[in-house]
Amino acid sequence: MPLLGPADPLPHVPRRVLVAGNAGSGKSTLCGRIASARDLRCVELDSLYWGPRWTPRPEFLDEVLAFAAExxxxxxxxxxxxxxxxxxxADTVVWLDHRFPVVMGRLVARTIRRRAGRVELWNGNQESPxxxxxxxxxxxxxxxxKSYWRNRARxxxxxxxVVVVRLRGQGQVERWLSGPLASVGRERAR
Structure with a gap:
């Protein structure tokens, strides 16, 4: 399968998309943007996995299987x-391969913002102190x-x-969203 960049045309209209990347890379945000652009159902896996008091929910895998079957x-x-x-x-994976300092900077800022604002995450949970x-x-x-290099290798x-689109930096994310993702399917409709 091809490894595509931010300007490469997609070989098909994406219908089942996975967004890969490290914690703090922007996976959930990009999922939401792809869902809006392509009218796809978006599910945040953390909301299925975490129950109250950061306990894993026993129905997690069953819910994932039902979701994946769509x-x-x-x-x-x-x-x-x-x-x-x-x-x-999945028919497409979008890999957010941002540099380590970028990812860690985002993760630290997000963690501090959530903790300071006592933001409720999934099922009543908040960031740890x-x-x-x-x-x-x-x-x-x-x-x-710890997981940065392991996630890159994965x-x-x-x-x-599967078709993998590798995006390195926010500029490439924006270029891909407004370019290949926005245009795929339009040329076939003409």
Whole structure:
């Protein structure tokens, strides 16, 4: 399968899209923008996975399987349990391959903003206290730091299985959204 860049035409109209990238790369935001542009159902996997008090929900995988069976959707490529089922159905992966300093800067800013504003995330949960970054090995900032290179390798390995669009930096994201994603299907309709 091809590894496409931000200006490469898409070989098909995307109907089932996965957005891959590290924590803080903008996966959820891009999912929402793709959903709006292509009229796709968007599901944020964190909302299915996390129950109250940051406990995993037992119905997570069943809900992912039902969602993946639908014909038109976009979601993040995350959660080891969910990835195989989603990848089997996906026709396109958009890989947010931003530089490490960019991703970590976004993740730190997002974490501070959410914590300071006591933003409710999924099912009543809030970001962990910032001080717990030193004591909690699962803190989102430590997770983002530890998983960056592993997530890059995982996304690159998808090239053999599905069409992958690699976007490096926000400029390329904007170029792809207004270019190949916006135009795919229009030329066929003429």
């Amino acid at each position: 014909d038109h959707w976009v979601t993040e490529y995350q959660y080891k349990l969910a990835r195989p089922s989603l990848l089997t159905r 910032l001080r717990s970054v030193f004591t909690d090995s699962g803190h989102i900032l430590r997770w983002g730091w 996304a690159l390995a998808l090239v053999d299985e």
